[in-house]
Amino acid sequence: MxxxxxxxxxxxxxxxxxxxxxxxxxxxxxxxxxxxxxxxxxxxxxxxxxxxxxxxxxxxxxxxxxxxxxxxxxxTTPVSVQFQPGAPLKVQMRLLGQAVYAHARKRLERRVLTSAIQLHLMTRPDLLARQAEATAGGWRGMAVGFGRLLPAGSLPMPAERFVKVIDALTAGLTISYFQAPDLIEEADFVAAFEALAGAPTPSASWGGGRPVTSGPVRRW
The missing domain is CATH 1.10.10.60 (Homeodomain-like)
Known part of the structure; x- marks a missing residue:
């Protein structure tokens, strides 16, 4: 040596x-x-x-x-999002959609591994329950994060429910992309997340802001 x-x-x-x-x-x-x-x-x-x-x-x-x-x-790694403080909800959802799509593309070559892990979890109630506890903790953190990121009343539903919807949308879009990557584009991801914001929000009052990295959405 x-x-x-x-x-x-x-x-x-x-x-x-x-x-x-x-x-x-x-x-x-x-x-x-x-x-x-x-x-x-x-x-x-x-x-x-x-x-x-x-x-x-x-x-x-x-x-x-x-x-x-x-x-x-x-x-399995979390989706990392560069949210913009002060931006309307639709802008935040657009950024989230872009980030989820980028993450799905990055994980595409590992989709078999991802699916195998999920399959094994489904056959093991004890491990699934343990994972559910971790997911619930992640949801609580996300809800707090959105509460700090957005003004009161910006979300279309309580934050605790909103983060569950985001998580489910992330999972569904990711799995669909894994199954047919040539049929689903970034614009599809973005449109799905922007729809959560409802009607377009005027953005004239938003002057931009310093990017902030969010906490994890879901590990894939």
């Missing part, structure tokens, strides 16, 4: 090796899930794909479920 490599290794946090091992196992599992689904993927295959032993797996994950949750955390 060179002096530079030794110094680099010594400077790494103690948990760095464990984190890299977990990441490698989760990445290998994600590849295999995309190829054959979770239920037909064995731990031996995952370890072989990652170039590790069963001991490495048991030293980093307490169960297959723990690994599956790590795959979800590593391989």
């Amino acid at each position: 060179t002096d530079a490599a030794r110094d680099s290794a010594a400077s790494r946090p103690k948990g760095d090796k464990r984190a890299r091992t977990r990441q490698a196992l989760a990445a290998a599992a994600a590849e295999l899930i995309a190829e054959k689904g979770w239920d037909r993927t064995s731990l031996d295959e995952i370890c072989a794909r990652a170039g590790m032993t069963r001991g490495a797996f048991h030293g980093n994950f307490e169960s297959r479920d723990a690994l599956f949750l790590a795959v979800m955390e590593q391989e």
Whole structure:
């Protein structure tokens, strides 16, 4: 080992090796899930794909479920939106539609993995309930975020319900795009989200604003 490599290794946090091992196992599992689904993927295959032993797996994950949750955390990412403070709701929804479309395009090559993860969740009520708790927490955060972003009375329904509609619309459009990417365009995403704003809102009073990154919408 060179002096530079030794110094680099010594400077790494103690948990760095464990984190890299977990990441490698989760990445290998994600590849295999995309190829054959979770239920037909064995731990031996995952370890072989990652170039590790069963001991490495048991030293980093307490169960297959723990690994599956790590795959979800590593391989599914939130939609990030650059909202504009002070802009009308329709403008905000246009930005959201554009962001959801961009995210769907980015995840298109991973659509099989996304579908496999969702399918496995549907067969496991315990994991599904755990995911539902996380989703509910995300909704609460989104509702608070819209309350801060928009003036009172701007939403067509209570914020707590509005974010559920947004989440459902995001999921539906994303799945439809995954199934027929050549038939659904960015304009379709934008139109769907803009429709949530209702009638066009005069924008003469809006002079622009500093972009603000939102919290997560839904992980895909």
